[in-house]
Amino acid sequence: MKLQITMFFAIAISIYALMHLLAWWGVSPLFSGHPLAAKVLLVLLVPLLFSMPLIHMFEGAGLVGIARAFAWVGYTWMGFIFLVFVFSALAGILHLLFYTAAKISPGFPGISIQGVFTAKAILFLVLALCLYGFYEAGDIRVERVKIVTGKLPASVKSITIAQISDVHIGLINREAKLKKIAGMLRELNPGLLAATGDIVDGQTDYLDGISSLLKDLDPPLGKFAILGNHEHYAGLSGSIDFLQRAGFTMLRDEVVTAGGVINVAGAEDRAAGDGAPYLKSTQNNLFTLFLKHRPLFDPLTEGNFDLQLSGHTHRGQIFPFNYITALNFPLQDGLYDLPGGSKLYTSRGTGTWGPPMRVFSPPEITFFEIVPE
Known part of the structure; x- marks a missing residue:
């Protein structure tokens, strides 16, 4: 069972890291010109990226209060970053389509989807869905x-x-x-x-x-x-x-x-x-x-x-x-x-x-x- 859990965490963290990379593509324009803010976010991302094994470790050690705090923060972030990833992936697909169309047809207007407006739209939609998601989780039908x-x-x-x-x-x-x-x-x-x-x-x-x-x-x-x-x-x-x-x-x-x-x-x-x-x-x-x-x-x-x-x-x-x-x-x-x-x-x-x-x-x-x- 320990080997299975280790393998699960290894695979999950690898997928989770790739999800964060694509999510970063979607919102990174907001940090353009703000290198310090980007570095602070990177530092904060490390414990969030490893939140699942950390929660498991704290719970196993009997540190239930710490485990619960990590669970609320880490798992909420998981839902948030998944939705950022989804919208960033959609923006990335549109960006690739417009880029390809411009290459194939020189007369096609060059349109870049990546930008501050897209990043703000992604965050707005994700925050709205997260708030709704908390409500829906308690609405047992x-x-x-x-x-x-x-x-x-x-x-x-x-x-x-x-x-x-x-x-x-x-x-x-x-x-x-x-x-x-x-x-x-x-x-x-x-x-x-x-x-x-x-x-x-x-x-x-x-x-x-x-x-x-x-x-x-x-x-x-x-x-x-x-x-x-x-x-x-x-x-x-x-x-x-x-x-x-x-x-x-x-x-x-x-x-x-x-x-x-x-x-x-x-x-x-x-x-x-x-x-x-x-x-x-x-x-x-x-x-x-x-x-x-x-x-x-x-x-x-x-x-x-x-x-x-x-x-x-x-x-x-x-x-x-x-x-x-x-x-x-x-x-x-x-x-x-x-x-x-x-x-x-x-x-x-x-x-x-x-x-x-x-x-x-x-x-x-x-x-x-x-x-x-």
């Missing part, structure tokens, strides 16, 4: 989905399920976020609560007491959770302990029947499918809910479940990153039909990872109503 099935017992008129995913409880998302989520769930009053991974995203020894905010929720059919990739990063035993103290039944490549009316299966988080053989042991006459963190369909599971609930993608979290996540996870947002009559729903997530902002990808709690045909 309830998405309502109705699923029709022929697998409900005759005595059951409907089953309601609430899904939370990707809350990322840790240095940034803490008591206030969890209180809001718990309050919304209490109002929805679902029959079953499903947590589809990445609920925890921090070392749990400083999260004592927070789990009790979810423990008070007591849906009649139970609370079920699976692990995401971030529970592995945060520490598997601590993450499992946190979720169990919050009252969740952990499902790790297993299936249970809840209240005698619905099968609930949960998969371990893995990049490749394994066929989920435990799905074949379900009661075929009952509706089968399949919890799987990553929104991937394994052909070997075709016809073995009715509804798969996933998360992981955040739908990119900050536009236009959703186009990048779609390359790996084309089923990244909403309800999809699968072969064999199954369906898959991918949540945009309930919290945030990294930057405490969302742009055109609002957080959600999903409320499903399973009704008879």
